[in-house]
Amino acid sequence: MKIENAKQLKSHALELGMRQAKGPRTRILVSMGTCGIAANTHPVLTALREEIGKRDLQDVFEVVETGCMGLCHSEPSIEVVDRVEGTTTLYGNVTAGQAAAIVEAGAYEAAGVEILDRTWYCPEGEENQAGARQARVVLRNSGRIDPENLEACLIAGGYQGLARALTEMKPAQVIEEIAESGLRGRGGGGFPTGLKWGFAAAQSSTEKYVICNADEGDPGAFMDRAVLEGDPHCVLEAMAIAGYAVGAQSGVIYIRAEYPLAIRRLRMAIEQARASGFLGADILGTGFGFDIQIKYGAGAFVCGEETALIHSIEGTRGEPTFKPPFPAVSGLWKKPTVVNNVETFANVPAILRKGAGWFKTIGTPECPGTKVFALAGKVKKVGLVEVPMGTTLREIIFGVGGGIREDRQFKAVQTGGPSGGCLKDDNLDTPITYESLRALGSMMGSGGMIVMDVDDCMVNVAKFFLDFTLDESCGKCTPCRIGNKRLHEMLEQVCAGRGSHETLAKLKNLSHTIRDTALCGLGQTSPNPVLSTMIQFEDEYVEHIEQGKCRAGVCRHLISYAINDDCVGCTLCARNCPVDCISGERRQKHHIDQDKCIKCGVCHDLCKFHAIDKN
Amino acid sequence: MIEMTINDRKVRVPENATVLQATRQIGIKIPTLCHLQLDCFEVEHRMGSCRVCVVEVEGRPNLAPACCTPVIDGMVVRTNTMRAINARRTMLDLLLSDHPKDCLTCEKNGDCNLQQLAGELGLHSILYSGEMSTYPLDLANESIVRDLNKCIMCRRCETACNTVQTVGILSGVRRGFEAVVAPSGERPLADTKCVFCGQCVAACPVGALTTMNHTYEVWRALNDPEKTVVVQTAPAVRIAIGEEFGLEPGTIATGKLVAALRHLGFDQVFDTDFAADLTIMEETTELIERIKNNQNLPILTSCCPGWVKFFEHQFPDLINIPSTAKSPQQMFGAVAKSYYAEKVGVAPENLVVVSVMPCLAKKYEASREEFARDGVRDVDIVISTRGLASMCKEAGIVFEQLEDEEFDSPLGASSGAGVIFGASGGVLEAALRTAADWLSGEDLAEVDFADVRGMKGIREATVEVAGRQLKVAISSGLGNARQLLERIQRGEAEYHAIEIMACPGGCLNGGGQPYINGDTGILEKRRKAIYREDANKPVRKSHLNPDIQKLYAEYLDKPGSPRAHELLHTKYSPRDNF
Amino acid sequence: MKKSGACLKGPIGSDNLINQQPEKRKALAEFIGGLPIGDDRERNRGYLIECLHKAQELFGYLPESVQLFVADHLRLHLSEVYGVISFYSYFTTVPTGKYRINVCMGTACFVRGADRILEELKRHLGIDEGETSENGKFSIGGLRCVGACSLAPVVMVNDKVYGNVAPGKVLDIINDCE
Numbered sequence A: 001m002k003i004e005n006a007k008q009l010k011s012h013a014l015e016l017g018m019r020q021a022k023g024p025r026t027r028i029l030v031s032m033g034t035c036g037i038a039a040n041t042h043p044v045l046t047a048l049r050e051e052i053g054k055r056d057l058q059d060v061f062e063v064v065e066t067g068c069m070g071l072c073h074s075e076p077s078i079e080v081v082d083r084v085e086g087t088t089t090l091y092g093n094v095t096a097g098q099a100a101a102i103v104e105a106g107a108y109e110a111a112g113v114e115i116l117d118r119t120w121y122c123p124e125g126e127e128n129q130a131g132a133r134q135a136r137v138v139l140r141n142s143g144r145i146d147p148e149n150l151e152a153c154l155i156a157g158g159y160q161g162l163a164r165a166l167t168e169m170k171p172a173q174v175i176e177e178i179a180e181s182g183l184r185g186r187g188g189g190g191f192p193t194g195l196k197w198g199f200a201a202a203q204s205s206t207e208k209y210v211i212c213n214a215d216e217g218d219p220g221a222f223m224d225r226a227v228l229e230g231d232p233h234c235v236l237e238a239m240a241i242a243g244y245a246v247g248a249q250s251g252v253i254y255i256r257a258e259y260p261l262a263i264r265r266l267r268m269a270i271e272q273a274r275a276s277g278f279l280g281a282d283i284l285g286t287g288f289g290f291d292i293q294i295k296y297g298a299g300a301f302v303c304g305e306e307t308a309l310i311h312s313i314e315g316t317r318g319e320p321t322f323k324p325p326f327p328a329v330s331g332l333w334k335k336p337t338v339v340n341n342v343e344t345f346a347n348v349p350a351i352l353r354k355g356a357g358w359f360k361t362i363g364t365p366e367c368p369g370t371k372v373f374a375l376a377g378k379v380k381k382v383g384l385v386e387v388p389m390g391t392t393l394r395e396i397i398f399g400v401g402g403g404i405r406e407d408r409q410f411k412a413v414q415t416g417g418p419s420g421g422c423l424k425d426d427n428l429d430t431p432i433t434y435e436s437l438r439a440l441g442s443m444m445g446s447g448g449m450i451v452m453d454v455d456d457c458m459v460n461v462a463k464f465f466l467d468f469t470l471d472e473s474c475g476k477c478t479p480c481r482i483g484n485k486r487l488h489e490m491l492e493q494v495c496a497g498r499g500s501h502e503t504l505a506k507l508k509n510l511s512h513t514i515r516d517t518a519l520c521g522l523g524q525t526s527p528n529p530v531l532s533t534m535i536q537f538e539d540e541y542v543e544h545i546e547q548g549k550c551r552a553g554v555c556r557h558l559i560s561y562a563i564n565d566d567c568v569g570c571t572l573c574a575r576n577c578p579v580d581c582i583s584g585e586r587r588q589k590h591h592i593d594q595d596k597c598i599k600c601g602v603c604h605d606l607c608k609f610h611a612i613d614k615n
Numbered sequence B: 001m002i003e004m005t006i007n008d009r010k011v012r013v014p015e016n017a018t019v020l021q022a023t024r025q026i027g028i029k030i031p032t033l034c035h036l037q038l039d040c041f042e043v044e045h046r047m048g049s050c051r052v053c054v055v056e057v058e059g060r061p062n063l064a065p066a067c068c069t070p071v072i073d074g075m076v077v078r079t080n081t082m083r084a085i086n087a088r089r090t091m092l093d094l095l096l097s098d099h100p101k102d103c104l105t106c107e108k109n110g111d112c113n114l115q116q117l118a119g120e121l122g123l124h125s126i127l128y129s130g131e132m133s134t135y136p137l138d139l140a141n142e143s144i145v146r147d148l149n150k151c152i153m154c155r156r157c158e159t160a161c162n163t164v165q166t167v168g169i170l171s172g173v174r175r176g177f178e179a180v181v182a183p184s185g186e187r188p189l190a191d192t193k194c195v196f197c198g199q200c201v202a203a204c205p206v207g208a209l210t211t212m213n214h215t216y217e218v219w220r221a222l223n224d225p226e227k228t229v230v231v232q233t234a235p236a237v238r239i240a241i242g243e244e245f246g247l248e249p250g251t252i253a254t255g256k257l258v259a260a261l262r263h264l265g266f267d268q269v270f271d272t273d274f275a276a277d278l279t280i281m282e283e284t285t286e287l288i289e290r291i292k293n294n295q296n297l298p299i300l301t302s303c304c305p306g307w308v309k310f311f312e313h314q315f316p317d318l319i320n321i322p323s324t325a326k327s328p329q330q331m332f333g334a335v336a337k338s339y340y341a342e343k344v345g346v347a348p349e350n351l352v353v354v355s356v357m358p359c360l361a362k363k364y365e366a367s368r369e370e371f372a373r374d375g376v377r378d379v380d381i382v383i384s385t386r387g388l389a390s391m392c393k394e395a396g397i398v399f400e401q402l403e404d405e406e407f408d409s410p411l412g413a414s415s416g417a418g419v420i421f422g423a424s425g426g427v428l429e430a431a432l433r434t435a436a437d438w439l440s441g442e443d444l445a446e447v448d449f450a451d452v453r454g455m456k457g458i459r460e461a462t463v464e465v466a467g468r469q470l471k472v473a474i475s476s477g478l479g480n481a482r483q484l485l486e487r488i489q490r491g492e493a494e495y496h497a498i499e500i501m502a503c504p505g506g507c508l509n510g511g512g513q514p515y516i517n518g519d520t521g522i523l524e525k526r527r528k529a530i531y532r533e534d535a536n537k538p539v540r541k542s543h544l545n546p547d548i549q550k551l552y553a554e555y556l557d558k559p560g561s562p563r564a565h566e567l568l569h570t571k572y573s574p575r576d577n578f
Numbered sequence C: 001m002k003k004s005g006a007c008l009k010g011p012i013g014s015d016n017l018i019n020q021q022p023e024k025r026k027a028l029a030e031f032i033g034g035l036p037i038g039d040d041r042e043r044n045r046g047y048l049i050e051c052l053h054k055a056q057e058l059f060g061y062l063p064e065s066v067q068l069f070v071a072d073h074l075r076l077h078l079s080e081v082y083g084v085i086s087f088y089s090y091f092t093t094v095p096t097g098k099y100r101i102n103v104c105m106g107t108a109c110f111v112r113g114a115d116r117i118l119e120e121l122k123r124h125l126g127i128d129e130g131e132t133s134e135n136g137k138f139s140i141g142g143l144r145c146v147g148a149c150s151l152a153p154v155v156m157v158n159d160k161v162y163g164n165v166a167p168g169k170v171l172d173i174i175n176d177c178e
């Protein structure tokens, strides 16, 4: 159905809401993001449907496939909501076999099914609930609505921000509102969004573009995917608002090809939005026209950098170019172009709907709003976390994340992905903002947050990130193409115990020069993991070179395995050693041939008698 | 104009300038490697990739590349701080850590920007080392050697090939440390539509793209008692070779060139200009015929092998409109191996024809299958202007001190019309001189067609020739040629004659000429020298060259005769467009 | 992630795959035919990457004859097409195995031991990253985060996700591929 104007949108949404209120009383929300599906949600979904069908309860229960709830650690997860009573129950690690019990219990707690803590999961409207650590602005609809259903989106207030912008505001006022809200780019840089839009709006060109950066290349970050899978319309709405504000008629979503589900949902959403008159010519009868196309990445992290991204859309190698000119002046097809991140866009409709003043009540004065983090690594509760800016790392890791797996000792947290750095325990109480992280030698980045424990070697972690940048460097400029190669080689030397103090000095100098000279953000930040670990964990570097020791027992050249007297001669290790270098008679102590051992650690992991020592 | 501060000096510079351009105004030379600016062709390669030009800009957290940082009013720049200089040295250090340090045996020794910079920046040791790239050499063609182990990824060759020439065979391939510039599939140039113009070689700051060296073959022939070795030198060689010996650009060194060639031991020293005159005889005959019949117009010149290969690949539908006349080099070879060989009684197989050319495509041209008779090549060996200079140096010839000498006869005499072949517009002007006389039946006094001269990429003129208005166009640089041809294909333009040269500015800027390192002022000086040489000639029209007249009288009959066709004309074949 | 820099020999496009599979050729031609291709080379290039995605989806990989087909239809130089293919790790010019085993090398998987999984895979199959086994059955690759970090370390075989993979489980995964 085509929505003709803003008034009709409001009444239509109201009507849909009322219709829903008359529908089944209990809704079962099933988290169906890529990750949920990977964790085997489909059988649970099927079992729930079958159970309801079997009991003939279709009038009472409604099963809704939603996007990610962010409860990665407890997938498959489902939420049961009783609209009449207002009760909700959140279940984790649900199996198909538990479907019956859940249907049986309705929105009351089903015995034997793991119930999850609501302080972790806090949908919009619940943000002030006591004890809730998270606040959901960006993920307000993810996990709440069926992302493939436009009506669900409209009930949740979808496109009302756009309606307000188009009917009640001049483009300049929209920019003013965004600027006033203090929204800053969530793609990593934290550049004020209102300012960026203002630059593009000031250009006189009649051809302008709005690009949504959905490349999300940071390994270990998946918040943009969650937004696109869980609430695709909010991005479309935001892009149309941006188009109106800056005077653009075309939008492009550049999305990585590795996200098939997000792509499918986006395409569906675009079709729906066109059919309903939220995209296309004469949106909501205001005369403003805007349409969106999707372009795919092809596996290049550097294409997240905005100039590289533009070149990739133009069909060339995704090599960054020097700025200025900035995209806002000369971007796609050399026309003024606004590039914003998915998460940045996801904030926009909410700001327009609720006002800049509301937005500023969340977060800190310099960084209003929330930030979504992909919390992963050695933390108990891996998942997607949305917290107000200014929350401390400790709160996230130990509060929301529940602490370190197996209660081991925390060692470091890596933020900002390959551009970021590692922070130690004495940094944990710093409130997170763009500036505070940068001051500590790390970065906000896109929001990857990887927790590490004492089993992680910080030199090796630095090497890992450099491995990544080396692989993903476009190869255009000298410092990044050759400099990072040399950094990596020097780190390899340190990990192999072949480094010296001179190596460390060279590492540091070269890191500074690369940061100072590289052409784009990738190269400028690629030494951050090295520098931050060298500063924070200098003793580990020194141990590697002076004592040939890797305290985490990770660097292969520096460890050896030996069998101690606890060996009972069970032969398990010998049977599993990939290079057959363990010998020994049954029931006799076994022996490892050190010359042949490739230090794979299989024996160490397998021995049930802790008879293999790692030195 | 805006005002900025460089090293504590106030400077006023144009608003659209870069920091690099601004610093030049106050006598600061910031080192550059990847940047290439060719003013007279309005080409600027601003890749910003080498990072050796970094400077400090107040208020910016990182160093800024001077070559692509635009100036802003009130900007404060420091070019010589420790931080900037160390960073530059580190860039060089890194480049060298992935570079074979073969200077002593490198083709580019002495002409290499990287080598020079290492000297200027006082790089006394190389700090970093590690894995180096390894690529096989591309030696599969006659013109160009690619040694990607020496490539510094400045991408200047890409701009030359893709943007200037629009041949489009070079692209960055792969990424990261493995990135390099290569044709598709990383194939050898010989398998591609490369036209061997050598503009990429001229652009390459290091020894990654160099000339296929044929000087050993020349030495071998010169020292073979069985062989009679004759040499021809192209028009653009004489006005550029002096640069290799420290003479002022634009010095006319014809006499010294002849003397040097004699010193090297050539039996006869001839001139390609003679064959240029011959080309004009044939081409003009064709032109007049087509004009008279008003058929198959415009006629396109065909003396540039780069251009010929270009249209064979990329404009196969236009294959019938270029003149069928061979290039001067090939006409010379054909005449030398027939007329001259007979005259002096040397068997063609014992006569070695060596060319000295400003051009790398001529090396390829000489090897084209059709340019041989009975298994004997028309032209045996082609060396470039630079190649000849290096032979002179090997032989200890102090070029700049040589006494002038004269070309040998009969293939050494030429008119001014033959000389101007070396500049863009020259071929057309030479043809017009002859056409005017022939059409009017007079010996006209006016020989200068100044409208067709110049460096601009595409020039058009309407010239009056014997009462007819002839519309002509000239383009140099294949990108410009493409524009012109597409206009013709779309029926937007009509001409009688078009001259096309592959190299921007014509042969004086050929791929085999002394390197100009971005100083296009040198090209302008060479161009002026060519027209000075023309003006100094007693005979300035091809058909009035007495030796040409004799050649026709004794051997070829008349222009366009069957004999002339057999020896002096060729045909073209379409080639794959990739 | 590693790209082999094959220095191709023989006439361009001599693999001729494009003509050996006429239905796929037709499908590709139709796909490109549906795009608004015009005379403006710059704008045509904007469709290159989606054409390559389509072509790889159809043919499984992008040998030179397919590159040439795309280049011709978009009126681009072959070198541009190759330059782009060799840049993006998603595109491959060599056929991949029937089972594409990809180890997630994202950060979360790395800190939970993905490199050891990769080593084990390479050792068992006797091939390196980016290579295909001789019988054409397996190829090994890496990828960066499939967004299932909670299951780290993660291995994907074609579209199937294996989570919490231990080095000892690698052989099971290989044996599973039947």
Ligand SMILES: Cc1cc2nc3c(=O)[nH]c(=O)nc-3n(C[C@H](O)[C@H](O)[C@H](O)COP(=O)(O)O)c2cc1C
Residues within 6 Å of the ligand: A184, A185, A186, A187, A188, A189, A190, A191, A193, A213, A214, A215, A216, A217, A218, A301, A302, A303, A304, A305, A306, A307, A339, A340, A341, A342, A344, A345, A446, A520, A521, A522
């Ligand atoms: C190497 C590199 C990778 C980047 N990757 C991404 C990315 O995956 N997603 C993203 O939104 N921004 C990424 N960015 C930042 C973008 O260049 C750009 O600043 C951002 O999309 C602007 O949007 P914002 O202002 O909304 O943050 C990356 C930057 C660099 C230097």
Ligand code: SF4
Residues within 6 Å of the ligand: A302, A319, A320, A472, A473, A474, A475, A476, A477, A478, A480, A481, A518, A519, A520, A521, A522, A523, A524
């Ligand atoms: S810093 Fe790295 S990714 Fe960025 S332009 Fe330079 S080489 Fe490319």
Ligand code: SF4
Residues within 6 Å of the ligand: A563, A566, A567, A568, A569, A570, A571, A572, A573, A574, A590, A606, A607, A608, A609, A610, A611, A612
């Ligand atoms: S597995 Fe342990 S106990 Fe068994 S043989 Fe090996 S070392 Fe001994």
Ligand code: SF4
Residues within 6 Å of the ligand: A561, A576, A577, A578, A579, A580, A581, A582, A592, A596, A597, A598, A599, A600, A601, A602, A603, A604
């Ligand atoms: S570490 Fe690996 S190779 Fe070494 S003995 Fe144990 S199982 Fe064998």
Ligand code: SF4
Residues within 6 Å of the ligand: B099, B100, B101, B102, B103, B104, B106, B107, B108, B109, B110, B112, B113, B114, B115, B150, B206, B207, B208
């Ligand atoms: S390219 Fe230059 S620096 Fe390299 S070996 Fe040759 S002369 Fe030396």
Ligand code: SF4
Residues within 6 Å of the ligand: none
């Ligand atoms: S400068 Fe040094 S290395 Fe070079 S040739 Fe002279 S002595 Fe040898």
Ligand code: SF4
Residues within 6 Å of the ligand: B144, B160, B161, B162, B165, B167, B168, B169, B170, B193, B194, B195, B196, B197, B198, B199, B200, B201
């Ligand atoms: S010789 Fe000419 S055509 Fe060939 S690669 Fe170089 S610039 Fe391109």
Ligand code: SF4
Residues within 6 Å of the ligand: B150, B151, B152, B153, B154, B155, B156, B157, B158, B181, B200, B203, B204, B205, B206, B208, B209
């Ligand atoms: S081949 Fe020469 S011109 Fe081309 S990128 Fe390499 S160094 Fe530069």
Ligand code: SF4
Residues within 6 Å of the ligand: B196, B197, B303, B304, B305, B306, B307, B358, B359, B360, B361, B362, B501, B502, B503, B506, B507, B508, B509, B510, B511
């Ligand atoms: S313009 Fe002259 S130098 Fe250049 S390719 Fe043509 S003939 Fe050779």
Ligand code: FES
Residues within 6 Å of the ligand: A031, A033, A034, A035, A036, A067, A068, A069, A070, A071, A072, A073, A075, A222, A226, A383, A384
């Ligand atoms: S459950 Fe989807 S992001 Fe984790």
Ligand code: FES
Residues within 6 Å of the ligand: B031, B032, B033, B034, B035, B047, B048, B049, B050, B051, B052, B053, B054, B065, B066, B067, B068
């Ligand atoms: S000369 Fe400026 S970056 Fe290369």
Ligand code: FES
Residues within 6 Å of the ligand: A219, A220, A221, C104, C105, C106, C107, C108, C109, C110, C144, C145, C146, C147, C148, C149, C150, C152, C153, C154
């Ligand atoms: S890092 Fe492996 S799935 Fe995210």
